[in-house]
Amino acid sequence: MTLEMKTSFPPEAFARIDETDDRLFYAEPRIVTHIDDNAIAAIKEFFDQILPRNAAILDLMSSAFSHLPEGFPAQCVVGLGLNAVELQVNPVLDEYVIHDLNADPTLPFNDAEFAAVIMTVSMQYLTKPIEVFREVHRILQPDSPFIVIFSNRLFPTKAVYIWRVTSDAEHVELVQHYFRLAGSYTEITFSDCTPQTDEYTDPVYIVMANKGLDTADN
Secondary structure, eight states: OOOOOOSSOOGGGGOOSOOSOHHHHTSSOOOSOSSOHHHHHHHHHHHHHHSOTTSEEEEETOOSOOOOOTTOOOSEEEEEESOHHHHHHOTTOSEEEEOOTTTOOOOSSOTTOBSEEEEESOGGGOSSHHHHHHHHHHHBOTTOEEEEEEOSOOOTTTSOHHHHTSOHHHHHHHHHHHHHHHOSEEEEEEEEOOOOOSSOOOOOEEEEEEEOOOGGGO
């Protein structure tokens, strides 16, 4: 499939093999990592270089691990996810919220509440990505980053169609396009942070952008 970027996507682009309630799929806690140790180390190093210190951070679609560096100084780390047990055992979260973004993309936070939003290896499951990206823009402080990290692993029955049928390179284009369609993001960048090692490692791809002015304010 050739990825053709358009101003909107047909509903079938975000269809899943399993369309049952996501809360049922995630009801059983999975206290595991979803990428290998080398990839996790690369993500921690990236976060250490990029994330603001002593600030409020939101981990979107969070689980038992957020992959922040050990001892990273944050004012507050909030996790938003679907399984309370996973979020309770996450060692870096100060607070957590149970919320299904596919059922309701509206984020339960105030405007400009966070200095950074991260989403790690969950992009492939979003059925309303443009709406979520717009909501992230709303809750970010000005010129603050939204960092989207993905690899090549997934639960195939819950990944959206457009992600399943496209390549890693096309995933990069797709996430960049989500940022553009959401509007009012600046400095959209891509980094390939796959660890350089002789042994196998999961790839690490990062697309990020900063909150700009709302379109109405430009």
